[in-house]
Amino acid sequence: IRVLLSEPGDLEKFVEFCGVVGLRAPTRGRRIDATGLEKFFAQRRVDRLTGWMKSLDWPVAFQVAALLHNGLLNTQEIESIRPIITQLSNKSAEHTGDTLRLFTEKTRSQTSFRQPLELLDELVNYRASNQPRRTPPAGHFFCSHVTITPTRMLLEGPYITQSNRVIRKYDQFKDHFIRVEFREENRQKYRWEREVDVLEFLTSRVGAKLKGGVDVAGRRFSFVAYSPSALRNHSLWFVCEEGFRPPVQILKELGNFSATTNQPAKRAARMGVSTNACYVPQCTKASFQQAFSATQPSIKVSKDQIVEIPDITGPHNNPARPPHVFTDGIGTISPKLRDRICEALSISTKPDAFQVRCAGLKGVFVVDHQLEGKIMCPRPSMKKFLPLDESEDAEIEIVRAFDKPGRSFLNRPLVMVLEDRGVKTEGFLELFNDAVADARTAHDSVDQFVAVLQKHRLGIPYRLDQTLLKLKALGLVLRTGQDQESLDTDFLARVRLCVIKHILRDIRHSARIPIPGSYQLVGVADEGQAYINAGKENVFTLRQGQIYACIQDPSDAEPQWLQGTCVISRSPVVHPGDVQRVYAIGKPPENQLCAFARLKNVVVFASRGTLPLANCLGGDGHVTRLFITEQVDPTEYDAREPYTLDRPVTLDDICDFVVEYIHSDVVGLVADTHIIIADASSDGTLDRRCLELAKMHSQAVDYLKNGIPVDIRRMPRRLIPFKPDWHEAEDESSHPCDYYRSNRALGHMYRTKLDEDRETLAHVEVDSYGDSISQVVQQRVNGYPLAQASHQEQRNVLRIVETIFKRYQDELRYICMTHSLTDAADDCLREEEVIASTILAKCSQKGWRKDRLHRMRECATHLVQETRRDLIGDLEVAPSEEVRNGLHKAWAAWQQSINHRAENSTELFGTQSFGWLALGAVLDCLENLGVINRK
Incomplete structure (x- = not known):
């Protein structure tokens, strides 16, 4: 437990009470008087250090500030290394900053204290021959990244981050932008408590930073904007205007956002704001979120290539309400323009739909094969703001390309709703048992292991599935068989354990169970009605309650048209009506003009009827093949008008909105309360309290757009003061008496014994060093000898490979240290966790691990790509001779990893994953040379 003491004498009282009740007295640490004799943090000393940091280039200054703010070194210790930092910085600020970044990690992780100067000297000498290449x-x-807690400011990174339109516009000034997160002391999100009103604290701590700025390394950073997904994680963009420009000027240069001048939430969502001193009427808030959303730049289009078309609307039967829009956020794009985008982004499988940002437009563009030329056709519902100069070419920014179907999984809310809709517990248990058994087949064969990896999207950064398939093509198997060599190693077996434990944990604690024959697809509209409105004849259109879906994975030879009764659901599921039964029409008739006949990997909704199915569901559709015996009508909540001021919005209003949002961010709390009440009620999700919570959940989701918070004090209370057993935290931090035995399907699945923490390597025979792999692959490599390679050249290759490995090892260690779930010096991810793309440590707040895991995968992906480039270059454009050179360099890296393992009694960190990375590069070269044929 953690005990907080508020008075200086409380520690002595606590020790006394421990003796009274028979508890061991707490261990006393060394007392540190920060303002005593040494005066480590006297204002004069801090000011002198801050002045020095301000004179340094940003990459160096940020790392020095991290040493101070993260509590790794005090001011005196930083002064001791100041001369060497200044000397290094004068040569190369980028190299110095990178060296200090690794020095920060080594200082935090050292098990026995060493003087900072000694440790830095050692690292500088080591890095002198190991120049970084972080491109x-x-x-x-x-x-x-900066994290602000109630008592601290923590500095991390820099981390690889997807850019956005603003960063690309000011590419030369990207160092002026930082990400700032507001978190609890344990680095988790602020959570609403019924008994505590933290608004005053948030106003003073968070609001003060938003309005007054954040000082980092002698520089003042001011709040500028956020993206919707970032704000949900309480993360914002700040900018340093010194030597650049103030936030208001940045916003003014992005576009004309005058439509939401008086609405704080929409203005923050399209974000163009004013300061108290200077109001900028043409900037509004909803579209600056759009400008700061992570996107991939593709191509530019001229004004003539953007042709607006009208929305398809339903009948206007209710004067009090506008007609329903069937094409809300959906536009069309010509095949030729789609092909140009794919060419620019090197997308081999051409998608039929993109999620796009372009010239103030936001939404999904779907290929219309009736369109000629290279044009895109947006609709009024997609327009969020106007560009400042509409005559300029506009860049098409891709948020996502829907080039393959997503896999659909159950989750706890969906299980609860489906059970109330008639699905039996036995059906869920069958899927549960199948999912558990399927995960454990990873030990059986290469095909099974690859299928598990691909189904759960694991091992992607290291392209582990592709490496395994190529080894299989060379005749290797996972289990040793007659006349067949095994590719298994002790490390690969540990990777499989990580994969299996990751999957079993998700199954037990999140009910994340694959649904066979189901898919997650983006919803689009049937354009047939637009064809009819344009005067075309013999047009086939969907009727209300019908959908169209054609599925084809890039690896599938033929497409699959879904036909028959299906179930489609929104994400997330809260209301019973969020799950709807529909009819998939199969392949459209060939004797009629059909707008969607050639579309794949999307779900097409009807554009006629009383209510758009997309409005009933929202979000991406999940098409499943579960049979439901009862039907519940979808709910429709009244749209709430955005919160509007009687004056223009200022930057302070936006800051106040962010504070209020953090305080009122209760989407998760409402959903959690909903499912707990549903479990305890005999009416399940149809309980009146659950229906009220479903309505509150809809309001909480819309809070970002309309600025109207949920009155959480009106939230229905739980029926009993206990929670169902399946709700118990995975880190076992709660007391068993707080839970009851649930009779719902979730309870039965949760109590099914999985023993995910007891998965072992029993009965798995492995090769410790991968000798079988070496023997089989070397036969192929020897077929491409290097022409006239002298011993000196061979030694040069080995030196290059050793340098590449050292760089890889440093970066991997940094990733493992900075993505653990705690700040403890001995808490570090294992090598096999990174290659498997998981974090196995238990955590009471799933969102925290999910955030860390996402960033870890991004960093690992960049590290692998950079290391592969150092080894083999770009195989897509490399001539044959360069491919051969890369082949031998990568082969030397694989052999070196084998030798490291054979020569050291203890496993050298990084050698295992580096070896598998190098092996994948070798196999890619062999495939490029025509040696490997997987067909």
Whole structure:
């Protein structure tokens, strides 16, 4: 437990009470008087250090500030290394900043204390022959991160981050932008408590930073904007205007956002704001979120290539309400323009739909094969703001390309709703048991292991599935068989354990269970009615209650048309009506003009009827093949008018909105209360309290757009003061008496014994060093000897490979240290966790691990791409001779990893994953040379 003491004498009282009740007295640490004799943090000393940091280039200054603010070094210790930092910085600020970044990690993780100067000297000498190459890939940049807690300011990174329109516009000034997160002391999100009103604290701590700025390394950073997904994580963009420009000027240069001048939430969502001193009427708030959303730049289009078309609307039967819009946020794009985008982004499988940002437009563009030329056709419902100069070419920014179907999984809310809609517990248990058994087949064969990896999207940064399939093509198997060599190693077996534990944990604690024959698809509209309105004849259109879906994975030879009764649901599921039964029409008739006949990997909704199905559901559709015996009508909540001021919005209003949002961010709390009450009630999700919570959940989701918070004090209370057993935290921090035995399907699945923490390597025979792999692959490599390679050249290759490995090892260690779930010096991710794309440590707040895991995968992906480029270059454009050179360099890297493992009694960190990375590069070269044929 953690005990907080408020008075100086409380510690002595606590020790006394421990003796009274028979508890061991707490261990006393060394007392540190920060303002005593040494005066480490006297204002004069801090000011002198801040002045020095201000004189340094940003990459160096940020790392020095991290040493101070993260509590790794005090001011005196930083002064001791100041001369060497200044000397290094004068040579190369980028190299010095990178060296200090690794020095920060080594200082935090050292098990026995060493003098900072000694440790830095050692690292500088080591890095002198190991120049860093941290080059961000296209559409990304390195961004510094600041976390502000109630008592601390923590500095991390810089981390690889996907760029956005603003960063690309001011590419030369990208170091002026930082990400700032507001968190609890344990680095988790602020959580609403019924008994505590934290608004006053948030106003003073968070609001003060938003309005007054954040000082980092002698520089003042001011709040500028946020994206919707970032604000949900309480993360914002700040900018340093010194040597650049103030936030108001940045916003003014992005577009004309005058439509929401008086609405704080929409103005923050389209974000163009004014300061108290200077009001900027043409900037509004909803579209600056759009400008700061992470996107991938593709191509530019001229004004003539953007042709607006009208929305398809339903009948206007209710004068008090506008007619329903069937094409809300949906536009069309010609095949030729789609092909140009794919060419620019090197997309081999051409998608039929993109999520796009372009010239103030936001939404999904779907290929219309009736369109000629290279044009895109947006609709009025997609327009969020106007560009400042409509005559300029506009860049098409891609948020997502829907080039393959997503896999659909159950989750706890969906299980609860489906059970109330008639699905039996036995059906869920069958899927549960199948999912558990399927995960454990990862030990059985290469095909099974690859299928598990691909189904759960694991091992992607290291392209582990592709490496395994190529080894299989060379005749290797997972289990040793007759006349067949095994590719298994002790490390690969540990990776499989990580994969299995990750999947079993998700199954037990989130009910994340694959649904066979189901898909997650983006919803689009049937354009047939637009064809009819344009005067075309013999047009086939969907009727209300019908959908169209054609599925084709890039690996599938033939497409699959879904036909028959299906179930489609929104994400997330809250109301029973969020799950609807529909009819999939299969392949459209060939004797009629059909707008969607050639579309794949989307779900098409009807554009006629009383209510758009997309409005009933919202979000991406999940098409499933579960049979439901009862039907519940979808709910429709009245749209709430955005909160509007009687004056123009100022920057202070936006700051107040952010504070209020953090205080009132209760989407998760409402959803959690909903499912707990549903479990305890005999009416399940149809309980009146649950229906009220479903309405509150809809309001909470819309809060970002309309600025109207949920009155959480009106939230229905739980029926009993206990929670169902399946709700118990995975870190076992709660007391068993707080839970009851649930009789719902979730309870039965939760109590099914999985023993995910007891998964072992029993009965798995492995090769410790991968000798079988070496023997089989070397036969192929020897077929491409290097021409006239002298011993000196061979030694040079080995030196290059050793340098590449050292860089890889440093970066991998940094990733493992900075993405653990705690700040403890000994808490570090294992190598096999990174290659498997998981974090196995238990955590009471799933969102925290999810955030860390997402960033870890991004960093690992960049590290792998950079290391592969160092080894083999770009195989898509490399001539044959360069491919051969890369082949031998990568082969030397694989052999070196084998030798490291054989020569050291203890496993050298990084050698295992580096070896598998190098092996994948070798196999890619062999495939490029025609040696490997997987067909």
